[in-house]
Amino acid sequence: MTSFLNRLLPYLWVAVGIASVLTLAQTLSGFFRRIGLVDWLTHHGALLGAILGGLAAVAWLLVVLGALRRSNRLPRVLTERRGLMDILDRLTNRAELERRMAQEVESIFVDAEALAAKLKAQVVGEDRICDDLAAQIRRRLALKQRGKPVGVFLFAGPAGAGKTWLGKVLADALGRKLLHFDMTQFSAGAFAATSLFGAGKGYVGSHEYGKLTQGLRDIPDAVVLLDEIEKAHGDVHKNFLTAWNDGFVTEKSDGKQISTTRAIFVLTSNAAVDTLADLSRQYANDPDALRRGAVEALRVAGFAPEVLNRIDRIFVFEPLAGLDIARVAALEIERMIAGYGLTVAASGIDPQLLLDLMARQKKMGATASSRDLTRAIEESIADSLITAKEKGARSVALIQGVDGVRAEIAESGDSPG
Ligand SMILES: Nc1ncnc2c1ncn2[C@@H]1O[C@H](COP(=O)(O)OP(=O)(O)OP(=O)(O)O)[C@@H](O)[C@H]1O
Ligand SMILES: [Mg+2]
Structure with a gap:
């Protein structure tokens, strides 16, 4: 009964409407005659009829289109185009979006071997990682459309x-700028990440951009290094999901979206070191199995599965061993000496110094890192370098004596050449 009344109701309304209009027209007709409107209509009726007819036709067309659209019976090309135009014009700066998209379809070709x-x-003992990383970057930079960062490694x-x-x-x-973030600072929780993504309106710091959002706004093709990512809170990891999945980060202070599609994200981690080392030995020639094992080990170590899913490639580093320790030590020594404005004379590093450093490293066992090595070198040679510099040295040789390391002047400011 109720549904019958409900169906009848629109017709009743129409009947009441027509009756009201007729009554009103009768009442008004005397008035129109008095003000001369009837005479005017007699002369211009055709024109008015044409205008009203045109308007009615347009109104009907819109009603019909609306009904078809609601019932999903409009041709797809019409709905998609309408939807795209409406949404983008209303919610964003379409011209700017199109301009940036045009930029993004440019492929970049990198010579992987070079x-x-x-x-x-520059990086000793990790040749396989260097080859693999270069190949990945070449493939990803060559992609015409990405919608995601070049890579998340x-x-x-x-x-x-x-x-x-x-x-x-x-x-x-790659000749790209580095945006380096020490993620140990973000161990407390997601709120700690305001310095990366900005602060919402009304919060402290909401007048300035976050360091990550500002960095990517100014340098969209940066290498973003998220160092020691495992030490950041899990909620902070999740703040990166749109950056890695959808190709943008949102700056909290003004809600602007900043593209990450040209950036390369590099994450470093010390988590699950032993398990990863075993896996990398076990699956040295099976990257898929290695990835599966590494993902599981990192999940157990506290990484959320959705974060791990978004990582394109996991590279497992081996601890430095054998001559590679000597190579890193030699490079470090060269860099340190350059820091004092000096150069190393040809074959100027005493092999005994390197052997002593390696022995020291070995004694420290599994906990030894090349940072310890650097510290050890600095401690042993800094004073003699300063002395040599004071004496006008330009180039030095390092000699390991019984009571420590000596920097011998190989070439000074006074010497010829
Ligand atoms: N494989 C290597 N080749 C050349 N130099 C190296 C290598 N490993 C380490 N070094 C030197 O040792 C320094 C410290 O290494 P680095 O900071 O990259 O270690 P890490 O793997 O990030 O360690 P941590 O997990 O403790 O942060 C580097 O700045 C570099 O000078
Ligand atoms: Mg590190």
């Missing part, structure tokens, strides 16, 4: 194996 060679020249492995170092070397080799 890139790998640059990485290997995790460097996992023991302390001092060169994870952070490779992140820096990669940025340098």
